[in-house]
Amino acid sequence: MMGALHYPSRWIWGMLLILFAGLVLYLYPQANVSEEKGLFTQKTLAHEPAVEPEKAKALPVSSFAAPVFLKKENAESRDLVSDLMAREKGEDVRALFAWLTQTFGQVADLVGHLDAVRGWLMENYDAESAEAILAVYEPYIRSEMELAEYLAVQSLPRTREARLAFWEDIRNFRIAYMGEVHTEWLFGREMAESRYRTERVDIVSDPGMTSSEKLQALEKLDAAYAAEREEGPPVSQNAYQQYRELLEVHKRDLAHMASDGERQERIRTLRLETFPEDVVARMEAAEYHIRTEEEREKAYRNERNSLAEDSRLDAEEKNRQVEQLQARYFGEDAESIRRRERIAAALQERMDAAGQRK
Numbered sequence: 001m002m003g004a005l006h007y008p009s010r011w012i013w014g015m016l017l018i019l020f021a022g023l024v025l026y027l028y029p030q031a032n033v034s035e036e037k038g039l040f041t042q043k044t045l046a047h048e049p050a051v052e053p054e055k056a057k058a059l060p061v062s063s064f065a066a067p068v069f070l071k072k073e074n075a076e077s078r079d080l081v082s083d084l085m086a087r088e089k090g091e092d093v094r095a096l097f098a099w100l101t102q103t104f105g106q107v108a109d110l111v112g113h114l115d116a117v118r119g120w121l122m123e124n125y126d127a128e129s130a131e132a133i134l135a136v137y138e139p140y141i142r143s144e145m146e147l148a149e150y151l152a153v154q155s156l157p158r159t160r161e162a163r164l165a166f167w168e169d170i171r172n173f174r175i176a177y178m179g180e181v182h183t184e185w186l187f188g189r190e191m192a193e194s195r196y197r198t199e200r201v202d203i204v205s206d207p208g209m210t211s212s213e214k215l216q217a218l219e220k221l222d223a224a225y226a227a228e229r230e231e232g233p234p235v236s237q238n239a240y241q242q243y244r245e246l247l248e249v250h251k252r253d254l255a256h257m258a259s260d261g262e263r264q265e266r267i268r269t270l271r272l273e274t275f276p277e278d279v280v281a282r283m284e285a286a287e288y289h290i291r292t293e294e295e296r297e298k299a300y301r302n303e304r305n306s307l308a309e310d311s312r313l314d315a316e317e318k319n320r321q322v323e324q325l326q327a328r329y330f331g332e333d334a335e336s337i338r339r340r341e342r343i344a345a346a347l348q349e350r351m352d353a354a355g356q357r358k
Contacts, residue, residue, distance in 0.1 A: 090186040097137055101144075110145070114138060136182060143177035160202045167194050193234045196225050204248050211250040218249075243274040300329040 104116040117137065121130035150173065157163045171191050174183045203209070203217045225233040236242060247254075250270060257263040271280045307313065307321055326334040 085181075085185050089189075090184075091189065093136070094186055096133075097140055100137065101141060110142070113141070136178075136186075139178045139182070140186065143174045146177070147173050160198060163198050164195060167191055167198075189229065192225065192229050196221065196233055204245055207252065209252070211253045214249045239274050243271060246270045246274060296329055300325065 100117050100120070104113055104120065107113045107116060114134075118130065118134055121133055124130075125133065147170065154166075157166045171183065171187070174187060178186070199221050200218065203214055203221065206214065209217070222233045222235075236245075247267070247270065250266065254263050254266060257266065268280065268284075271283065275283070303325055304322060307318055307325070310318070313321070323334075323338070326337050330337050
């Protein structure tokens, strides 16, 4: 049963808890707030409050931009909720719901919250429109509050099967309050994207699959998502992330290549699939610089260790030759190398002294 709200911040924590669970799973999708005018001009992400919690109670309602008025398309329309669902994306409607939850969350209980929301809707909409929106909002907020309490006592899923079951449990939980039609409208895209990302991560990271097997599985996954949602899958548009995923897809094949040259050539091909040629060239130049620095450092360390072990040289001569070695390898940077080594030596002395005192 729905209990009373004992703390004003429960509204906020409830929503954040739901979002946190998704973020830990790396599945919660990034909301896309369109610049086009939709039903709600007050665009707000559920995890990005429209107003700071401590200020929400103090600020007057009139300081917020009211959504545009909901109107029937024509006199033959079945009802306003049907019109709303036909014209508006569920995520845009949830943006308004998140704003209502945030703005009118500083109350003693759910009854007070719904009264405050109803009052605001009546002030900013005609009565019929306000009741239509509230008819969707009330089961929504009841579902999200109870879901927050349910998630608070659940352990985070560790396997693919458990993660998929986790999202299905959340879907069924919401259906119990809102019905399947409204749940699909408000959360269908989010749930589909969550399942898609879970499947994609499992395919990409499967150590037992070859690159061709992974690519074939990913192609089937994309096709299944497009058939279900009638839109493309939520693949990252970040080129570097795409490249890192490609490396993971080809990880097994790269590890079994006969030579480093063959492996580097494959990596270059993968980069050219993701980045422009000039970006690939800069990446290769940076890697060459790093490799050169590492080789120079290694050669210097080898010669320095040989000097340290040479019993024919006294301490003064060793120091003189080490300085010459540093100048030869590092030129103008020789002093910074000496400074770094002095710091390292001093730190090692303190650690040795501390160990002796134990």
